[in-house]
Amino acid sequence: xxxxxxxxxxxxxxxxxxxxxxxxxxxxxxxxxxxxxxxxxxxxxxxxxxxxxxxxxxxxxxxxxxxxxxxxxxxxxxxxxxxxxxxxxxxxxxxxxxxxxxxxxxxxxxxxxxxxxxxxxxxxxxxxxxxxxxxxxxxxxxxxxxxx
Amino acid sequence: xxxxxxxxxxxxxxxxxxxxxxxxxxxxxxxxxxxxxxxxxxxxxxxxxxxxxxxxxxxxxxxxxxxxxxxxxxxxxxxxxxxxxxxxxxxxxxxxxxxxxxxxxxxxxxxxxxxxxx
Numbered sequence: 001x002x003x004x005x006x007x008x009x010x011x012x013x014x015x016x017x018x019x020x021x022x023x024x025x026x027x028x029x030x031x032x033x034x035x036x037x038x039x040x041x042x043x044x045x046x047x048x049x050x051x052x053x054x055x056x057x058x059x060x061x062x063x064x065x066x067x068x069x070x071x072x073x074x075x076x077x078x079x080x081x082x083x084x085x086x087x088x089x090x091x092x093x094x095x096x097x098x099x100x101x102x103x104x105x106x107x108x109x110x111x112x113x114x115x116x117x118x119x120x121x122x123x124x125x126x127x128x129x130x131x132x133x134x135x136x137x138x139x140x141x142x143x144x145x146x147x148x
Numbered sequence: 149x150x151x152x153x154x155x156x157x158x159x160x161x162x163x164x165x166x167x168x169x170x171x172x173x174x175x176x177x178x179x180x181x182x183x184x185x186x187x188x189x190x191x192x193x194x195x196x197x198x199x200x201x202x203x204x205x206x207x208x209x210x211x212x213x214x215x216x217x218x219x220x221x222x223x224x225x226x227x228x229x230x231x232x233x234x235x236x237x238x239x240x241x242x243x244x245x246x247x248x249x250x251x252x253x254x255x256x257x258x259x260x261x262x263x264x265x266x
Contacts, residue, residue, distance in 0.1 A: 017179060021208065042239035049210055099248025102218055103225060110215040112247055119246055 006075050013052060013068040015060035015085075020052035023070045023083070030072050031079060036143060043120040044079070044141050050113040051083040051137045059085025059135060069136075078122070078142040089128025089135030151175040151207060153184035157192070160200075162266040169193075170259070172202040177213030185216040189223065197229055200262055201253075204235030214247060221252055234262045 011026050013019040024045040031041045052068055060066040069084035097115050101107035118124045123140035158170040171188055192199070201217070203209070217233075224231050234256040236244060241255055249255075256262035 020210075039239065042237070046210075046239070046243065053210060053212070097247055099218075099251055102248075103222055103252055105222065108215075109218040109222065110212065112211040112214060116211055116243065116246070 006073070008074070009072045011070040011072075013056070013070065015056045015062055015064050015066050015068060017053070017056060017062075019068075020049045020056065023048050023052045023068075026070070027072055027079075027081060030074055031141075034074050034079060034143060036079070036141070040141060040144070044081075044139075047117045047120045047124070047139055047141075048081060048083070050117050051081075051139065054113055054137070055083050055085035055087070059087030059089075061087070078140050081139040081141075082136045083139075084134060084136040086133045087135050088132050090126050091128070093126070153177055153181040155184045155188040157188060160263065162198075162263045164266065166198055166266050167196075168198045168200050168263065168266055169196045170200045170202055172205070174205040176208040177203075177206055177216065178208065178210050179212035181213055181216055185213075185220060186223075189220045194227075198266055199224060199229055199231045200259070200266075201231065201233040202235050202259065203233060203240070204258075206235075209240055214243070214249070218247075218249065221249070225252065232256065232262055232266065234258050 009026060009030055011023055013022055027044055027048045028041050031044055055068040056062060060068060066086045071082045073080040094111055094114055097112045098107055102109050121139045121141045125138050127136050127138060129135040152175055154174040156172040158172060160168045160170055162168050169192055221231050231253045233253055236255060244250055244255060
């Protein structure tokens with residue numbers, strides 16, 4: 001496993017809360033093989049968990065007949081992850097959470113998932129499926145060569 | 149797939165002599181943990197002034213779980229209770245800082261450090 005060849009790993013998850021942990025474990029294993037630092041693996045695990053939760057809850061609306069696809073593409077310098085669901089995708093990203101507004105009851109305490117995804121990986125984009133479904137979020141986390 | 153959240157309540161006294169109520173969480177803290185987090189908080193005596201959240205045995209925490217912690221902080225703030233936490237991993241200490249929780253709840257590495265500061 002010392003040669004850094006590209007590799008693709010795919011996982012399909014049932015649309016049931018808790019199964020995001022399968023994606024977290026798989027991503028963690030791939031990232032370890034690629035040589036990511038432990039702190040970056042923790043960032044990746046949280047970002048993937050939040051992406052899968054959004055796909056299960058909002059994309060597939062907890063419909064267990066639908067599955068969530070997770071495609072991990074390991075390259076020589078970065079890991080790209082696509083989390084695919086059967087929803088229409090999002091048209092507008094929620095605002096950055098504001099703890100003061102939350103504490104004063106002016107903002108829902110929830111709604112931090114997309115913020116965490118963006119904050120924890122190097123790239124995050126949400127792509128709406130052209131057919132009104134098969135939307136995905138694409139995450140990229142880069143190997144920091146100086147720090148590895 | 150989600151591990152049940154267990155909550156245990158302890159009553160301690162800080163070296164400075166303050167009564168401290170510790171909510172010790174165990175397992176996952178996620179969307180299914182409302183009763184374990186908020187239910188345990190609601191069961192506390194109304195005279196409670198200082199609440200310490202123990203995350204040492206938490207295996208998994210997601211944004212829905214963090215939202216429950218914020219909801220607890222909101223309710224505590226409304227009745228002038230102080231909330232502190234300890235036992236978070238380096239990663240979740242970073243996440244709590246990113247979402248602003250540290251502005252309203254002090255974080256400590258462990259119980260001894262927390263009690264010494266209260």
